[in-house]
Amino acid sequence: MKKLFLPVVAASALILSACGTADTPSTPAPGASGALTPIKLQLQWFYQAQFAGYIAAVDQGFYKEQGLDVQLLEGGVDIVPQTVLATGKADYAVAWVPKALASREQGAGITDVGQIFARSGTYQVAWKDSGITKAADLKGKKVGNWGFGNEFELFAGMTKAGLDPGKDVTLVQQQFDMQALLKKEIDAAQAMSYNEYAQLLEATNPATGKLYTPEDFSILDWKTEGSSMLQDAVWANTEKLNDPAYQQQTVKFLAGTIKGWAYCRDNAEKCRDLVVAKGSKLGKSHQLWQMNEVNKLVWPSTAGVGLINEADWKQTVDLSMTTKNQTGDTVLTKQPEGLAYTNDYIQQALNQAKTAGVDINGAAFQPQTVTLTAGGA
Structure with a gap:
């Protein structure tokens, strides 16, 4: 296997x-006997x-x-x-x-x-000036991901773009935050649209003293890249x-x-x-x-x-x-x-x-x- x-x-x-x-016990009828x-x-x-x-x-x-x-x-x-x-x-x-x-x-x-x-709500986020606008642009870059099965869409996007995740990029184990990207230790970071991406927009740009804006970043959205997968299910x-x-x-x-x-x-x-x-x-x-x-x-x-x-x-x-x-x-x-x-x-x-x-x-x-x-x- x-x-x-x-x-x-x-x-x-x-x-x-x-x-x-183990034997699976029978489930009692919901609401039985009140x-x-x-x-x-x-x-x-x-x-x-x-x-x-x-x-x-x-x-x-x-x-x-x-x-x-x-x-x-x-x-x-x-x-x-x-x-x-x-x-x-x-x-x-x-x-x-x-x-x-x-x-x-x-x-x-x-x-x-x-x-x-x-x-899907998964992004790969890079700095705007990185030149990364599509999955193929990750070639030769330091690419962060969380692992634990959260990386499948990233790998799917790279595979679709003709990249070999084992040879064409440097994979970096990313913490469940955006510090590695903010410190420019990696070129692209994994982020959920509803969580880590917001963490970037809540951080202060030291050059301006104001919060970063969406214009400071470029986003690879796996929905538009054609490699999105189904997420939260019961x-x-x-x-x-x-x-x-x-x-x-x-x-x-x-x-x-x-x-x-x-x-x-x-x-x-x-x-x-x-x-x-x-x-x-x-x-x-x-x-x-x-x-x-x-x-x-x-x-x-x-x-x-x-x-x-x-x-x-x-x-x-x-x-x-x-x-x-x-x-x-x-x-x-x-x-x-x-x-x-x-x-x-x-x-x-x-x-x-x-x-x-x-x-x-x-x-x-x-x-x-x-x-x-x-x-x-």
Whole structure:
């Protein structure tokens, strides 16, 4: 078997092989006997507006309306959400699709049941005067990336541009911030549109004494480069999806989730405040920026929020099978087998939400103009 990009994924597979033979308990019917069904959702990262829809669904009682008592499990550097789910330590998980598919190929029994982010938010950012305006311009440059499976779109963009990540660029392990770019230790840095890119615009330009502006940087957006992959999705336990009670619970969980994201679309400031109150270490202006940018990745949703687009899924899988890392290995070695994704439960949840008067498309959504402050305070 080919090596995967991430040691952490390989380690996760060992956990799966040790724990995957345990019997899966039957899921009680949600709301049976008037009691709330306890649910654990494993998030992909620390509390921030990336997960505002789930936070709002808990805070506003949208999950309780469905008979669910949802506990959010905060993520972190050493937490692999799909492994937490596959080993039975959570009922659902939020994870990027290529990362999760890599885990599936190694034995994780998980299924994408709700594609909340319809668009990728990954950038590669360089200084304007660097001359880097497209993926091919990275040749011969010092290119930062976080690893941990976050680099797949970068490698896909370089592969598409005819570059060999192992020979044509100098790869630099980047911290989860933009300091290496600001100090000009690297030529291009990985950034999420909703997080690290804002960190650049919250930093002071020593030449002017004012904050940097978008005009100071050039952005490689993998959506326009044609190498974007699907990101935040809700994953369920594949084996448990054979249980009618878990199926029903999944529909209810997704219905509450849809309402949470619709609420954050229409109440960005309130959701910003919920995230800050949840304990995020990022400031209020930064979180409002993040809420606004995350909403752009979700809305508008022509077919309905969370519905998996087959063409986008195919692009993600195709890129995962053809994109090479620095050692020439690919994310996936073959097409995903079994129930990798299904629209069955999200469609039921969308129908329910629409009947209840929830705007599931957000056709009128217009992003705000957010003013960032120094340090994102």
